[in-house]
Amino acid sequence: MNATNRQMKLMYIGSDESVLSSFKELNGKVKLIHHANPLQASEWIENNERVDGVISELDLPGRNGLDFHTVFVEKYDEKRSIPYLLLVAEKEPEIIKRAIEQKISDVYAKPIEAETILNRVNFLKVLQVHMKFNKIQENKDVKVYTTPFFKRCFDIVFASLALIALSPLLLVFVAAIRLESSGKVYYISKRVGTGYRIFNFLKLRSMYPDADKRLKELEHLNQYQSEETEPELAEVIEENSAAQGSTILFGDEEEVEENTHIQRQKQKQDKAFVKFENDPRITKVGHIIRKLSIDELPQLINVIRGDMSIVGNRPLPLYEAEMLTTDEWTDRFNGPAGITGLWQVEARGKTSKMSPEERKGLDNKYVEIANSKYSFWKDMWIILRTIPAVFQKENV
Numbered sequence: 001m002n003a004t005n006r007q008m009k010l011m012y013i014g015s016d017e018s019v020l021s022s023f024k025e026l027n028g029k030v031k032l033i034h035h036a037n038p039l040q041a042s043e044w045i046e047n048n049e050r051v052d053g054v055i056s057e058l059d060l061p062g063r064n065g066l067d068f069h070t071v072f073v074e075k076y077d078e079k080r081s082i083p084y085l086l087l088v089a090e091k092e093p094e095i096i097k098r099a100i101e102q103k104i105s106d107v108y109a110k111p112i113e114a115e116t117i118l119n120r121v122n123f124l125k126v127l128q129v130h131m132k133f134n135k136i137q138e139n140k141d142v143k144v145y146t147t148p149f150f151k152r153c154f155d156i157v158f159a160s161l162a163l164i165a166l167s168p169l170l171l172v173f174v175a176a177i178r179l180e181s182s183g184k185v186y187y188i189s190k191r192v193g194t195g196y197r198i199f200n201f202l203k204l205r206s207m208y209p210d211a212d213k214r215l216k217e218l219e220h221l222n223q224y225q226s227e228e229t230e231p232e233l234a235e236v237i238e239e240n241s242a243a244q245g246s247t248i249l250f251g252d253e254e255e256v257e258e259n260t261h262i263q264r265q266k267q268k269q270d271k272a273f274v275k276f277e278n279d280p281r282i283t284k285v286g287h288i289i290r291k292l293s294i295d296e297l298p299q300l301i302n303v304i305r306g307d308m309s310i311v312g313n314r315p316l317p318l319y320e321a322e323m324l325t326t327d328e329w330t331d332r333f334n335g336p337a338g339i340t341g342l343w344q345v346e347a348r349g350k351t352s353k354m355s356p357e358e359r360k361g362l363d364n365k366y367v368e369i370a371n372s373k374y375s376f377w378k379d380m381w382i383i384l385r386t387i388p389a390v391f392q393k394e395n396v
Helices: 018-022 038-047 065-075 093-101 112-129 149-180 229-243 259-269 285-293 299-305 327-334 342-353 356-370 375-390
Strands: 010-014 030-035 051-056 083-087 106-107 186-192 198-204 309-311 338-340
Touching: 010 018, 010 038, 010 112, 018 030, 018 112, 018 375, 038 065, 051 065, 051 112, 065 083, 065 093, 065 198, 083 093, 083 112, 106 112, 149 198, 149 285, 149 299, 149 309, 149 338, 198 299, 299 338, 299 375, 309 375, 327 356, 338 375, 342 356, 356 375
Parallel strands: 010 030, 010 051, 051 083, 083 106, 309 338
Antiparallel strands: 186 198
16 A cells, blocks of 8 residues: 555646646655546547556647546546646635536646645545445455544543533633634634544634745744755755756656655655644644643544544544655544544643654554553543643643
């Protein structure tokens, strides 16, 4: 399942030289099939093997990328097993709305990085293998975690009683959030949980409404940043690309510059987790509810719905999960998603110094616990340890 070690076959439909040049940088990692228009692409598809993914420009001669997607699904991909990515000059609301209606895999505004596209296709392919509702091909090697009966009963009873008991406290903080800043008092994000299942993750809002938009400008404060700087690495890659020229064919005869690729891949993986110390995006009320973990209480609804358990690995945002495509990272999804877990109780007092490797180790360790016959009692032990961890004096 280690997708990063396999040469992928991608089809690009369009004529943007910057896109072609970006894929050139990947060298032998991708076999790129390039067609300038949908007619040529259709002829190739009818006479050749499947591709791993399709990247199409929105503006194409004859038929645009949205229209071709409809034809592509009807004629060549009825089971929607091939990721279809749309490239646009600007993410206009009408385009996004139609892309969602057509269930297009993703929409990217140019300029794009070929490696970002490759990581996204890798992630989507992994999703198709892991998700329970995937009926394309049964993969018996993939172990899908099922919540044990006693754990599920405990989750429902505990979450229900906790919601009833804490409802007065929730109402107080809901009012405080509304008084401090405008916007909704709750926050919903798409998260990836057990078996790569995506669900709506609920929290009380602890940040200002424009928090997501500020991620880019605060990137230099990310505690999981690699020590090697992005500009230095970019200069090395740019130098290598310039030396190789700008012509692109399939790329299967070219050699991969191994050291540059390893450095870049490691840096992207290190950045998969995002965390800021004394995060400036957090409101005053947000600091309080985070300190006491009150912002997590709406997740009790997720527990009752079956999206999560009380104890498990934290479900990841899509922008984090899409980077984790290798075996050593994807093991964390073979156990339950949860509100609290080993990461919280083992590392709460030192999260500002915890590396991605340490977090990965704790997540994978809990998967082993969750699949053992003593998992229920070990969950009780984690819950008991969670209470003092919540009140530890660290701004995390």
